[in-house]
Amino acid sequence: MTTPARRGGRAAGEAGRLAALLLSPTFIVLGLVVGYPLVAALRESLYRSGQTVDADGFVVQGDQFVGVDNYTGMFSGPAAARFWNAFGNTTFFTVTTVAAEVVIGVAMALVMHQALRWRGLVRASILVPWAIPTAVSAILWQWIFQADGVANALIGNQILWTTEGWHAKFAVMIADVWKTAPFVGLLVLAGLQVIPRDVYEAARVDGASPARQFWSITLPLVRPVLVVAVLFRVLDSLRMFDLPFVLIGNRKESVETLTMLAWDEASNLRFGPAAAYATILFVYIAVVAFVFVKLLGADVIGEARDRGRQARERRPKPLPQAEVVPA
Template sequence: MTSTSTTEPLRAKTRSVPRHARGRRRGRAEAGRLAALLLSPTFAVLALVIVYPLVSALRDSLFSSGEQLDENGFVVQGDQFVGLRNFADIVRGAAATRFWNAFGNTTFFMLTTVAMETVIGMAMALVMHHALRGRGVVRASVLVPWAVPTAVSALLWRWMFASDGVINAIIGHQVLWTTEGWHAKLAVIVADVWKTAPFVGLLTLAGLQIIPGDLYEAARVDGAGSWRQFWQITLPLVKPALLVAVLFRILDALRMFDLPFVLIGNQKRSAETLSMLAWDEASNLHYGPAAAYATLLFFYVVVVAFLFVKLLGADVIGEARGRRAVGRRAVGRRAEDAPAAPPREEVVPA
């Protein structure tokens, strides 16, 4: 995604060069080569940081290592090819219950936290957008949870959810939040929503700010109440920004690791996610199964992201592509003028 969007402006620029040079076709071929040259560092970096880990994980998932001992009690060295056995073990072997439980948890956390964060984040954005006095203070304070590192916020919540913590003091009843059960899931959801709703709020706020005020004015003149204004003006117009925020949250939620790990603990079935499973296997030197878990999680994320973009039409790259097309046409007329819209992803704080 990133590669194509960053290359576009370059190609547009190089294409304009041959005008003053010789034949059009030859110039195009030359430009193609120049483009390849200029892009090769990018490709090299991408291959190194994206392609290599992916391929390496796929490869590892087909091997097993260090599982056997020789007669003197030493570990037999070297990798053995086991084909798809690691995957088979995960989905229907001894580890199946643990995997499906983690899969269920991951999906459950993704659905519940993202739904709540969207509603609360939207509300936050509206408040931030409208708060007239102390607007800066409101915005800054809403963003504080997002600025706290996840592991730190998890630790913070763990103290609050401790047996003698403030939450139990408030509800006046001792709940052991970090033990197995639905309360553990609830604790994770609360902490996650607290931390990431501001992220949705921030992106939605950016979307709100580009809605022209005269639309509301016109609506008021036509006698639309504020509820109607929200549903018919605000929501449709903020939808592109909101969907991007939700997509990012979904991807984030699917690879949730640090929050349940620190807040509830390792190996707690009630809050175990797929990334935690992969980590657990890797830290016990079972690299094959760990890579298999990671690969499955990767495909799961891809499928969910794909479905989301297809079904809900999240305009993550579409809009940028549209703008680029416009930009390119402009380039055709005037070579120097090629300010293709910056790709959307870059605007978003990671």
């Protein structure tokens, strides 16, 4: 705002106003579908309803304001063990599956990148698991993991995968990695394709081994894309619901995640506690996302912002389009 001439400023202001006008439907929709539910859930989490029955056997109607009771009930008292178990499961699944997905996804990307013939076919076939709805893939894996299913036939041993225990966690992890590693693979492949070939040629001339090339060239250059992919996967994993729910079942401690807990509370008509669980999960996810963006520099829209800044430095007139993109 320091140097531009008055006319330029006014023009930019008008353009900005026009842009805001054009974008306002989006903001309204976002407010309706994101903002309102958030606020409503927050409000709901401070109330409790329908927990007492009167002398005639009817449920006493009306919401009762209970302040933060729904939250304190989560961390102490009889429900605390269940909450911490679900919290632990959620975190455990996120860490293990995302780690496995990154390794397998990068490997997939390298294979797809090298494949010269049938590249389209390879890419399409790797994407199939990602295209299958989670609930459907959970049913597929249920067949694989049932008592006389393929998994037991392969290992020649009868493991009851869907019963409580580590095997249930393991079954969920396998199914989740199968489904989502291709997603990481595809994003990383896109990252690989923008690395210029001549960097590798130079490395080869200098006598760098393929391993050295991978660690010193491929990985650093693909890192921005990889971090974004990991961020997406982490946020997704923290909300894991359908896979353990369909594959293993409701109320099985070994695989109960925070979303399953919130769902169970809601389906038993305890909307207050359910909203409280959902809010805690929301905060947890927000913190993780914040840490990612700040510490690892996952910058989903950064490139656009940089481009905007460069353009402004080059030219005195600010580009309204560039201003709008980050919003």
